Amino acid sequence: MSSPPFPPLPLPPGITESYLPSHDLTYHVLSAGDPSKPLLLCLHGFPELAFSWRKIMPQLANQGYHVVAYDQRGYGRTTGWDTRPFHQVDLNTFSFTRLVRDAVILVNALGYESVACVLGHDFGAVGASSPALPFAITSPNYNQPPSKPDIHSDLAELPEPRKHYKWYYSTAPAASEMDNPKGDALHTFLRGYFHLKAQTGKKTTPNPFTPGPPPN
Template identity: 40%
Template sequence: MTTDSYADGTLPKGVRSRLIHGVNGLDVHILEGGYESANRPLALLLHGFPDLAYGWRHLIPMLADAGYHVVAPDQRGYGRTTGWINSYDTPLEPFSILNMARDAIALVSALGCRRTAMLVGHDTGSPIAAYCAIARPDVFPSVALMSAPFPGVPQFPFNTAETGSPTTVPNTDNPQLADELAALDPPREFYQQYLSTRRANEDMWHPPQGLHAFLRAFFHVKSGDWDGNQPHPLKAKTASELARMPTYYVMDRGKTMPQNVAPFQPSLDQVNACTWLTDPELGVYVEEYARTGFQGALQAYRIYCDPRLTAELRLYSGRTLDVPTLFIGGESDWGTYSAPGALEAMKAGAATRIHGVELIEGAGHWIQQERPERLAFLLRSFGRELGRLDGLRS
């Protein structure tokens, strides 16, 4: 599968597709720009759910024009990257945040680089990027996090030798919160809980309205194009506060994700006006997910919901995110606030070298597609501020 396998008009000029073999057990599909010149500093872009490397297509040429070698991989579980097991019943450890951070380190090495000049993570790619920088600041000396703020590393209890306080386990409040959401009128369900279930893949892979219509509604309702997105900070991680979010985040319990977004299907006029995701471009997503399904992408949510699998993050208990950090959200993106207190925790010390918190006007969740010009400006400015355009290959 090469650049030629993309339909006409779906891949910008100067962006190519290729496979890189033997990357932490994977054959990784990447889109890249700025590859024509040797010794360019590396910009690595990590997508989220349910995105692909393709989600960065508008941004790649802009960063390449600024002097970067820009690489966007299909992450483990997604798209044209292979070497992962596509099954609900496979062991989940390969999809852990730390192993996907290892994927990123291995990719940087395979590309012949010692470190990145720019690391960007969006949505579920944001925590992966954060832990890349925590674990290996020598390889990832700065990071830009998009849509998902970094709330900090889960901690071991401190100074308990004399008090005998019991050891806590991350995420143990999730079952209680699920029960409280279910008890609301009408009953609700947090999207991560739903996405971690066995049924979620089939629900989204073969929805009654068809995959094309489902993905169109999903991208639309989470974007700045849907005027119902009016995000704001939530006071606490309680059922009543979380229920203020739209039903693509806190779902109507008993309904599938396709059923929850179906009422927000955009009109033909709205589709035609959507220049950031044309129907041929949406067709790339439809083709890829029709082929693979969503299970590989959904494994991350099973990790997040299982305290046994997030406990390994406490390897870094006591650590903070200490590289220069930029946070970028969309003004119309609930992702900034979907984990109450996360943005405040990041600003209060979970990240110690914050260079800015930017909310892009007119953007919803899909920042790199909806407002790539503004995003490119912010990332280029961040890079110039840090002096990263200085040739970082071996």
């Protein structure tokens, strides 16, 4: 593990932070538990980081696992990915096949030949399930306009026009607009986002979670 190039994160007891150089990336890694135990690999979602797993990692480690979360390619403190301007970046380097390759390389660099489980949240759930697929994954062509009729034109024709968030995130202005939001745009967005995620709306019907049996 290399020395940290960033200030340390405020992590709960039991979690260590490190940087692991390998192939074209230097991974930012959080880990908990005994490295001699079976490995649980945690893949974060969007717009999240390995830091998002900090509260559950010690609990999983206490069940007898070595728990590792890392900032995926394009996120957080992991470095080495294509950082050129939007019109120059090679989107092929962010395909799910490349993200799976990153995970496999990291697992091997940690000294493991297999994992007990790959856990994924949101965007990370796709990367977590991809290694189990008979590989036929393709990446979307963001340079090709959507076919019509489609969700994009339908959203644009609403009384208050909307744009699908994934399509917006793939456009050139998105990063700069999120880095430098106008007025209270970011506050308004986050307030609505967390209101929705908190299931406090009138039309939400959350179901209680029933824990399963502990692992053998």
